[in-house]
Amino acid sequence: MSVTSKVAVALIVEFVVFGLLLFGSAGTLEWGAGWAWMVLMFGGGGVVTVLIARRDPALLAERMRSPLQPDQPLWDKVFLIAMGVLWCAWLALMGLDAVRFQWSAMPLWLASAGSALVAVSFRLVARVFLENTFLAPVVKIQKARGHRVISSGPYAVVRHPLYAAACIMIPASALVLGSWWGLAFSLLLLAGIVWRTVMEERELVAHLEGYVQYAQRVRYRLVPLIW
Template structure:
């Protein structure tokens, strides 16, 4: 019951966060792209969260435990703070773009943006099912086992790859091209997070060095 209540609380907080970050700078509730984005986001996360609450509560608990204060590594605390600010900036700039008409994204591209958001979130949930230890914080637990199959057979960090897909889809879904420019700093922050996380995994997770010799790419196959 506790984990379910925590999940519901996360949903409510997420709705409030999106509401403030989108409708306030847009200065209107008549922002259909934002409403569709929120519905897609909530739909893509609530169903899998219910499944995890029933079948894999430990994995869901690791996802709920998030944010700068949940991190144990000092650099990751800074990274998570920057990540939250970057996400908020993408949403706010996209909303301002919609408000002042700096750019105009055709409806088909808005739809594609929402598809990317849904796809990214869905892959994230699938990664959690594949790897029970894929938490929201950078840590290695005492009994943690290395996962090298499935999506982990393509890249070291499939969850971050899914986040990348969602990041590019978000501004388009919110009727903004300018929001895509704000994604760039978020990518740099993500790259720093990955570098620091890999340093820890090499030191603390058995078999990780050998795994990186077989799977060469961190985020995007054929690129990096």
């Protein structure tokens, strides 16, 4: 199967799964915020995918590989499975919260702010992918592709800008969907990102030449001036 076909299948599967989790838990398709979030996520994801396909097809091919690979640390395999389960539970919770049981009542301006933040996060995601051709979905050193330290663009500000973008996108998504419980649950997902950041850095320090010097120059992992 070609990379283009794999991308198309992956997007269709994600759309169906996300839709079933959100609207199935909500108990209705008449949920404007749910559709707004789907448009934001798949519109933004589609734009980023097209950019990568045009600028860096080798990266797109790498991104389409299995999320569980032989040269990947065991802890990362466990992490990705756990995060996948948490993500699915999170989407279902927000459908239950915002629509089926209406536990939450969130003002429209917060949902609008969330939409803006999701859009900003996708802008950062696009910038990161165009800067770093070694941005694999799993933690590993890509010796065959000449893996090296990337220190330009957003990597000159924080060492893990893709994770920083995710830390914006996840709570912002809960705002778009109007779920206070989803916002609270998102803290678990953010904690997972922080944990993976620390664990990934151990691998990079130990196995990627020049990373120690890079970490000394760029002090912050995710948030400038904080951490």
